[in-house]
Amino acid sequence: MYLLYDLILLALTLVLIPYYLVRGAFHGKVRRGIRERLGIYSAGRLAPLQGKRVIWIHAVSVGETRAAIPLIKALRKTWPEAALIISNVTETGQQIARGIGETDLSLYFPYDLSWVVRRVLRRVNPALIVIVETEIWPNFIREARRQAIPIALVNGRISDRSFPRYRALRPLFQPILQDFSAFCMQTALDGERIALMGAPAERIEVTHNLKFDMQAPVPDVASVAALKETYRLPADLPVWVAGSTHPGEEEIVLQVYRDLVSAGVNFVLVLVPRHPERCRALAEDLANRGVPCTLRSAIDGGGEPLRAGEVLLVDTIGELMKFYAVSDLVFVGGSLVSVGGHNILEASLLKKPVIFGPYMHNFKEISRLVLAAQGGIQVADAPALAEAVRRLIEDPVLRQSLGEGGNGLLLENAGATDRTLATLRRLLES
Structure with a gap:
C-alpha cells in the first residue's frame, strides 16, 4: 500500500511542481516553499533547533494555524527551553505562522514521499509531533512511529461530509491511525467517528475545541x-x-x-x-x-x-x-x-x-x-x-x-x- 501511495504521490509531485512554478511566475511570486517541501534546507535554516528538544506543530492553513495559537503559547510557557517549529501546507498559513512570536521556526510541510519525510524527520529530530485538526499523511506518520517519535492529533474533528468517505476507507486508514500516540478530539461525536475509522479507543480523549481558548484584547x-x-x-x-x-x-x-x-x-x-x-x-x-x-x-x-x-x-x-x-x-x-x-x-x-x-x-x-x-x-x-x-x-x-x-x-x-x-x-x- 505504501509503495503504491509513493508512486502515485511522486507522479502528482512531478506535475504539481511545474504548475506551482508557472503559477508563481504568473502572480509575480517566487515559490520559496518548493525546496523545503522536498526536504532541502538552506545553510543554517535549522540552526534554531540545534541542541534543543524540538516540538513540531503542523497546521495545514490559516484556520488551523490560528486555532493552534493558544496551544503554542501554552507549550512555550510549559517548556521554555524547547524549540517550537510550526509547519504549513499553504502560503497563507505560512504568513500567519511567521507572526507567532512563540515559535522558533516556521517551515513548509514536506511532500509526503517516504524518502523525503525520512530525511526531514532525521534532520529535525522532533521529540513530539502535534498535528492540528485532521491532517493524515501516511508516510509522515509511519516514519514518525519508526523513529519512535510520539505523534498526537489535537483539536481533532471529523466533518459530516468527510466521515462517510473515511469510514468507507477504514481498511486503509486503520493501520495509519494505529501509529498515532493520542487523539484529542473536539466533541464526543468526533471521538466516536475516529474510533469507527480504526483509531484505538484507549488513545482517544475529548478535550474540546482550542478555538474557544483564543485570546485577543478588545480595543478601547x-x-x-x-x-x-x-x-x-x-x-x-x-x-x-x-x-x-x-x-x-x-x-x-x-x-x-x-x-x-x-x-x-x-x-x-x-x-x-x-x-x-x-x-x-x-x-x-x-x-x-x-x-x-x-x-x-x-x-x-x-x-x-x-x-x-x-x-x-x-x-x-x-x-x-x-x-x-x-x-x-x-x-x-x-x-x-x-x-x-x-x-x-x-x-x-x-x-x-x-x-x-x-x-x-x-x-x-x-x-x-x-x-x-x-x-x-x-x-x-x-x-x-x-x-x-x-x-x-x-x-x-x-x-x-x-x-x-x-x-x-x-x-x-x-x-x-x-x-x-x-x-x-x-x-x-x-
Missing part, C-alpha cells in the same frame, strides 16, 4: 479610532466587515451593500477575501460595476475617509482581526456557498455580532452554540442577509447584545488548551 475607543484613521474608515458611519469570503459570496455581499445604501442605510463595507490573490480580479469586477473601491495595500494612512457606497478591499494577510476590531458587525464567509464555513468565534472574541450563512458543516457545533448563546444570526440567502445587516445597522443595542452573547460563550467553554497540554505532557515525559 482610542485604539479603534486610531485603526479607523489608518484604514481611512469613517468615524461617524457603521462599518460592516465581510471576512473570509469566497467566489459567489462577494457578489451577494456587494449587491446587499449597494441595495441598502441606495435605500438610505449609510455604512461602509470592508471586504476581506479568504484568498487575497483574488483581489486583483475582484477590483476589476468592482470597477466594471461602477463601485468605488480602494485596495488596502494602496492605503498609507492619509487621505479622506471612505464614504457610504465605497468598498475597502483587503489584499493583505494578517489583519483580519484588526478589521474585526473596528467593525460594527461581521459576516463570516464560506457559509453562503458550500465551503463549510470559517471560524465565527474570531468575531465573538472581539464582542462583535456575527452573521453567517447556512453552509456551516465544518463548524456545525460552534454555529449551534453561537446561536444558542444569542451571539449571532444565521441567514439562509441574500434577502435574509440584507434584512440582518439592516437590522444590526439600525439597532446598536442588538449589536451589543449579540457581541456580548458570543463573547460569553467563549468564556464558558474555555479549557481545551489545558486538557490538551496534559496529554502532550504525558507523551513527552513517558
Whole structure:
C-alpha cells in the first residue's frame, strides 16, 4: 500500500511542481516553499533547533494555524527551553505562522514521499509531533512511529461530509491511525467517528475545541479610532466587515451593500477575501460595476475617509482581526456557498455580532452554540442577509447584545488548551 501511495504521490509531485512554478511566475511570486517541501534546507535554516528538544506543530492553513495559537503559547510557557517549529501546507498559513512570536521556526510541510519525510524527520529530530485538526499523511506518520517519535492529533474533528468517505476507507486508514500516540478530539461525536475509522479507543480523549481558548484584547475607543484613521474608515458611519469570503459570496455581499445604501442605510463595507490573490480580479469586477473601491495595500494612512457606497478591499494577510476590531458587525464567509464555513468565534472574541450563512458543516457545533448563546444570526440567502445587516445597522443595542452573547460563550467553554497540554505532557515525559 505504501509503495503504491509513493508512486502515485511522486507522479502528482512531478506535475504539481511545474504548475506551482508557472503559477508563481504568473502572480509575480517566487515559490520559496518548493525546496523545503522536498526536504532541502538552506545553510543554517535549522540552526534554531540545534541542541534543543524540538516540538513540531503542523497546521495545514490559516484556520488551523490560528486555532493552534493558544496551544503554542501554552507549550512555550510549559517548556521554555524547547524549540517550537510550526509547519504549513499553504502560503497563507505560512504568513500567519511567521507572526507567532512563540515559535522558533516556521517551515513548509514536506511532500509526503517516504524518502523525503525520512530525511526531514532525521534532520529535525522532533521529540513530539502535534498535528492540528485532521491532517493524515501516511508516510509522515509511519516514519514518525519508526523513529519512535510520539505523534498526537489535537483539536481533532471529523466533518459530516468527510466521515462517510473515511469510514468507507477504514481498511486503509486503520493501520495509519494505529501509529498515532493520542487523539484529542473536539466533541464526543468526533471521538466516536475516529474510533469507527480504526483509531484505538484507549488513545482517544475529548478535550474540546482550542478555538474557544483564543485570546485577543478588545480595543478601547482610542485604539479603534486610531485603526479607523489608518484604514481611512469613517468615524461617524457603521462599518460592516465581510471576512473570509469566497467566489459567489462577494457578489451577494456587494449587491446587499449597494441595495441598502441606495435605500438610505449609510455604512461602509470592508471586504476581506479568504484568498487575497483574488483581489486583483475582484477590483476589476468592482470597477466594471461602477463601485468605488480602494485596495488596502494602496492605503498609507492619509487621505479622506471612505464614504457610504465605497468598498475597502483587503489584499493583505494578517489583519483580519484588526478589521474585526473596528467593525460594527461581521459576516463570516464560506457559509453562503458550500465551503463549510470559517471560524465565527474570531468575531465573538472581539464582542462583535456575527452573521453567517447556512453552509456551516465544518463548524456545525460552534454555529449551534453561537446561536444558542444569542451571539449571532444565521441567514439562509441574500434577502435574509440584507434584512440582518439592516437590522444590526439600525439597532446598536442588538449589536451589543449579540457581541456580548458570543463573547460569553467563549468564556464558558474555555479549557481545551489545558486538557490538551496534559496529554502532550504525558507523551513527552513517558
